[in-house]
Amino acid sequence: MSTLNPQRTLDELKELRALTADENGAQRIAWTDTWAKARAWLRTKMEQLPVKIETDEAGNVWTTLKGTSEKEVIIGGHMDSVTNGGWLDGCLNVLAGLEVMRRVASEGTPPVTLRLVDWADEEGSRFGRSLLGSSACSGTLIPDEVRDLTDKDGIRLEDALANFDVNLDMATQSHQQLKNAKAYLELHIEQGPVLESMDLPLGVVLGTVGVERHAIRFVGQEAHSGSTPMDKRRDALGGVSKLHLDIRQIAKAHKGVGTVGRVVTRPGIVTAVVGQADMTLDQRHLDAGELAAMLNEAKAASERIADEENIEVSWSKLWQIQPLPFHPHLIELCDEAIKETAGVSHRLPSGPLHDAAEMVRADIPTVMMFVQSLRGISHNKIEDTKEEHIMQSVEAMDKLATKTMNWIANS
Numbered sequence: 001m002s003t004l005n006p007q008r009t010l011d012e013l014k015e016l017r018a019l020t021a022d023e024n025g026a027q028r029i030a031w032t033d034t035w036a037k038a039r040a041w042l043r044t045k046m047e048q049l050p051v052k053i054e055t056d057e058a059g060n061v062w063t064t065l066k067g068t069s070e071k072e073v074i075i076g077g078h079m080d081s082v083t084n085g086g087w088l089d090g091c092l093n094v095l096a097g098l099e100v101m102r103r104v105a106s107e108g109t110p111p112v113t114l115r116l117v118d119w120a121d122e123e124g125s126r127f128g129r130s131l132l133g134s135s136a137c138s139g140t141l142i143p144d145e146v147r148d149l150t151d152k153d154g155i156r157l158e159d160a161l162a163n164f165d166v167n168l169d170m171a172t173q174s175h176q177q178l179k180n181a182k183a184y185l186e187l188h189i190e191q192g193p194v195l196e197s198m199d200l201p202l203g204v205v206l207g208t209v210g211v212e213r214h215a216i217r218f219v220g221q222e223a224h225s226g227s228t229p230m231d232k233r234r235d236a237l238g239g240v241s242k243l244h245l246d247i248r249q250i251a252k253a254h255k256g257v258g259t260v261g262r263v264v265t266r267p268g269i270v271t272a273v274v275g276q277a278d279m280t281l282d283q284r285h286l287d288a289g290e291l292a293a294m295l296n297e298a299k300a301a302s303e304r305i306a307d308e309e310n311i312e313v314s315w316s317k318l319w320q321i322q323p324l325p326f327h328p329h330l331i332e333l334c335d336e337a338i339k340e341t342a343g344v345s346h347r348l349p350s351g352p353l354h355d356a357a358e359m360v361r362a363d364i365p366t367v368m369m370f371v372q373s374l375r376g377i378s379h380n381k382i383e384d385t386k387e388e389h390i391m392q393s394v395e396a397m398d399k400l401a402t403k404t405m406n407w408i409a410n411s
Contacts (some may be wrong), residue, residue: 004398006391009095013390015088016041025381026087030080030121030132031160038079038091042118045098049105057164058136058174059120063098065105067113071408072180073336074115074364075100075401076134076355077187083232085123085199086189086383088390094118094186096394100401103279111409114401119355120166127157128280128318134355137178138362143168150190175362182408183330184359184366187397189385191352193376201389202338203397205368207325208357209256210291212283213318216243216302220311222267222275236263238309239302244398246301247281254294255287257351284400286323286349321353324360330367331352333407337399338369341392352378368396 020028020038027034039061046053052064077093097116104110122134127149135141147158147168158168187337188205190196223232244260251258259282266276281298285291285326299315306313331347338345343396350368359366371393385393 003106004099004395006099006394009099009131009394010387010390012045012095012098013087013092014090016091021087021381024084026081026085026089027083028079028081028085029083029125030123031126031164036164039118040233041096042079042098046116047103049121051105051280056137056174056177057166058133058171059161059164060133060137060174060177061117061118061120062131062177063101063116064248065110065114067110067405069409071182072115073112073401073405073408074117074181074184075186075360075397076117076184076359078119078120078355080121080125080235082123082125082379084381085125086378086380088189088383088385089191089378092189092390092393096187096397099394100126100398103398104314104401108371110405112182112405113240114405115136117177122355126151126160129157130319130353131355131358133174134358137174138358139172139175140358140361141172148283178362178364180237181364182411183327183355183404184364185330185397185400185404186354186356186368187393188368190352190370190373191378192373194348195346195370195372196374196376198346199343200346201372201386201392203348203370204331204334204338204369205326205350205356206331207286207323207360208321208350208354209284209286210288210323211319211321211353211392212281212291212295213320214281215316215318216279216281217314217316218277218306218309218311219311219314220275223273223274225271225273228273234310235273236311237274239305239311240277240279242305242309243298243302244279246305247283247298250294250297250301251283253283254290256283256290256294258283258294258298280318284351288323291323321357324357325359326356326367327365329407330342330365330404332345333365334369334400337403341396342398350356367400369393369400
C-alpha cells in the first residue's frame, strides 16, 4: 500500500524555512553553519528509513535504499541556497525525493537500488563556482581552477571546504558513487515565467542551456574628480557602462540572455575618477554556435570600447558549460508522469544551471521536471509556488521514479 504523502513534503519545506531563513529569505549558503544545520535536520528525517547514509569526498550526501538489483536510479537536489534565497530552490528536489524514498521503502525491497543525493554547493553563492559537488562527482571539476577562489571576506574556497572535512584534491574521487548509476532524476521549481503564463503546473525539461561566465576588468587612471577635465579622463567605469548596454543588445539579437550581475570600482570614492572597474558576465543559450557568437561579440565590443575610452581591458574565464540535452526516453517517461498527474504537460529548456547537467556530462541518462514558479521569480525571498502544485510535483516525481525504476530493472 503506497504511503506517498505530498502534504508531508509541504510541511517539511515550511519546517526547513522556519529553521534556516530570516526576514531576507533563505540563508542555507554552502559551507556555512546554517547549511550544516539544514543538512543535520535532513539527516534526522533520513535516519528513520532502512537506508545507508554517507558523505563522499566532495561533501555530497548520499542516502541509499538497497534494491534487488545493484543498478541505481538517483534522485538529486541540493539543500544549499543563494544568499537571501527562496524557500523552494534546491530543497524541494531533496524533500520530494525523500518522500518518494519513504513510499518505495514502505513497499519492501525495490527492483533496483534507489539513491537520493544532496549535492554540495550547487549555487556557488559564496565563491562564485556553481555545481561544485556535482562537477567533482562527474569528473569535470579541476581543483586547481577553484582552490584560490575567495569569498567576500577573503577566505579561500579550499580552506572553507577543509572546515567541512573536504579535501579539494580528493573531491573528484566522488566519481565512484556513479559506478552503478543508470538514471538520474531531478525536480525543480521552474524559476521562470513559462509554465505560469500557460497556466500549467508541471513541465518536462529538454536540457540545460550552455553558459559562458567571465570576469572582465577595465583599467584606466585614478584621478581627482574636481581637477581632471572630462577629455583628459581614463575612466574605467566608462568601459563597464558601455559594455553592459552592448551585452544586452547582443543577447537580444541572438535570442539568448546576457547578464552583468556584479560591478566593483576602485578606489570607489565619490571624489575620484574610477581607475579600475571589474564586472561579471553571464551569457546563456540553448545553441552552442549562438552562444559562441555572443561571447565573441562581447569580447570584440570590449576591445572597441577600451579603445574609445583610452583604457585597458582583460578577460578571465570563471566557468563554462555546453548546452546539454536530456535523455529521450526519460523525457517521454517524465511526460507520461506529468500527464497522469496533471492531465497536460509542456516541454521546455532550462535557462538556470542544475546539477542534472553534470550527470549528463557523466554520461548518465538524465531528465528534469519543472513545477510552476509564481511570477517566475527565484533566488529571492518572494520565490513561491502554489501549495497544490508543490504537492502535484511530489506525486508526479513519484510516478516518474516508479516508471524509471521499472525501465532500468527491465533493461
